[in-house]
Amino acid sequence: MTSGEKNHEIINVHVGAASRAYDVLVGPGALALLGEVTRSVAGDARVCVVSETNVAPLYADAAEASLSAAGMGVAPRIVFPAGEAHKGLGTLGGILEGLAERGLTRDDVVVALGGGVTGDMAGLAAALYLRGIRVVQAPTSLLAMVDSSVGGKTAVDIAAGKNLVGAFWQPSAVVADVSCLETVSPELLTDSCGEVVKHAVLADGELLDRLTVSPLNAPGASADEVAAIVARNIEIKRDVVEADERERGLRQTLNLGHTVGHAIEAASDFALGHGTCVAAGLCIVARASESRGWCSGETRRRIERCVRAHGLPVTTDLPADVLMGFLAHDKKRHGDGVNLAVPAEVGRAEVRRVSLAEMRELLDAGLEMTGAAS
Secondary structure (H helix, E strand, C coil): CECCCCCCCCEEEEEECCCCEEEEEEECCHHHHHHHHHHHHHCCCEEEEEEECCCHHHHHHHHHHHHHHCCCEECCCEEECCCHHHCCHHHHHHHHHHHHHCCCCCCCEEEEEECHHHHHHHHHHHHHHHHCCEEEEEECCHHHHHHHCCCCEEEEEECCEEEEEEEECCCCEEEEEHHHHHHCCHHHHHHHHHHHHHHHHHHCHHHHHHHHHCCCCCCCCEHHHHHHHHHHHHHHHHHHHHHCCCCCCHHHHHHCCHHHHHHHHHHCCCCCCHHHHHHHHHHHHHHHHHHHCCCCHHHHHHHHHHHHHCCCCCCCCCCHHHHHHHHCCCCCEECCEEEEEEEEECCEEEEEEEEHHHHHHHHHHHHHHHHCCC
16 A cells, blocks of 8 residues: 555544444544544543554554644553454453553543454443443554444453454544554455455445455555545445444344354464455355355355455365354354345345254355355
């Protein structure tokens, strides 16, 4: 991604969630606006930056300088060990103790500076501390920008599965500086593209075709082009969240690719990235849907072409028996069945209630059809 010397546009996407409305600022250099944005939603409250050991050395000083320049009192930052392995109750407890030690009150603010793990951990800590204080999300990874920082889902993992303990807690603002993606490894950037492809399949066929021809992880993309795609992804998620904040119906379509993807992720002991697993899960479900007549072969082929264009997998080597073991503990399970998001066509998804026995049949179909012509 190239940023150049020119002045860049900051895109503002407004999210009108029922529990809290807020703005999402997207663009190169947006982190410099963090203090101004935070003060606009919290006045002269105190603020504590929560980050992790990979991101804090890169961006915490700049974030805190912006907050201080806006006249906000900045408490000592809280930094926890990076990685999904630390997204648990122990780390959450440490953050909560840290907020208490710093004397934060109900008027104060947590700033979540980092990727999806940080957004989840700091967001959940804000939801729990003093029964809820404000959080401003400052995502630094593509995955966090297009997905986890918007919509209010916060969670931690426990031994039984991923994201099984959490709360809905909308941020007061989101500041997504796409310049931060310059320090993201090519592997992590590619992994994050899984969620971008999913959003295109869900709601924007034009975007899917554009991404197939010009993958987001291709070298040479300008910062403004990346910002426009990030903003479009946020708009797609925004539209769903506004219609169904608590995931009672429509919001379940955002789980497209996730039911199988989470099983792949957990079965790999989280060695595989979230977006990589979502991409594989998306293609497996698309092939299973084609086998049932829920979507056409052309829909499946368009999905697979875009996934392959980003260098992401369209399947997994894990057997169906192993995946079913993890699916049985998925948080989207309801009784003896699963609410499964499936592609009906590019631009539209449906949620189908399937029994665990039917889910096994769908998995078999999705895994066996890997060699289908693209």
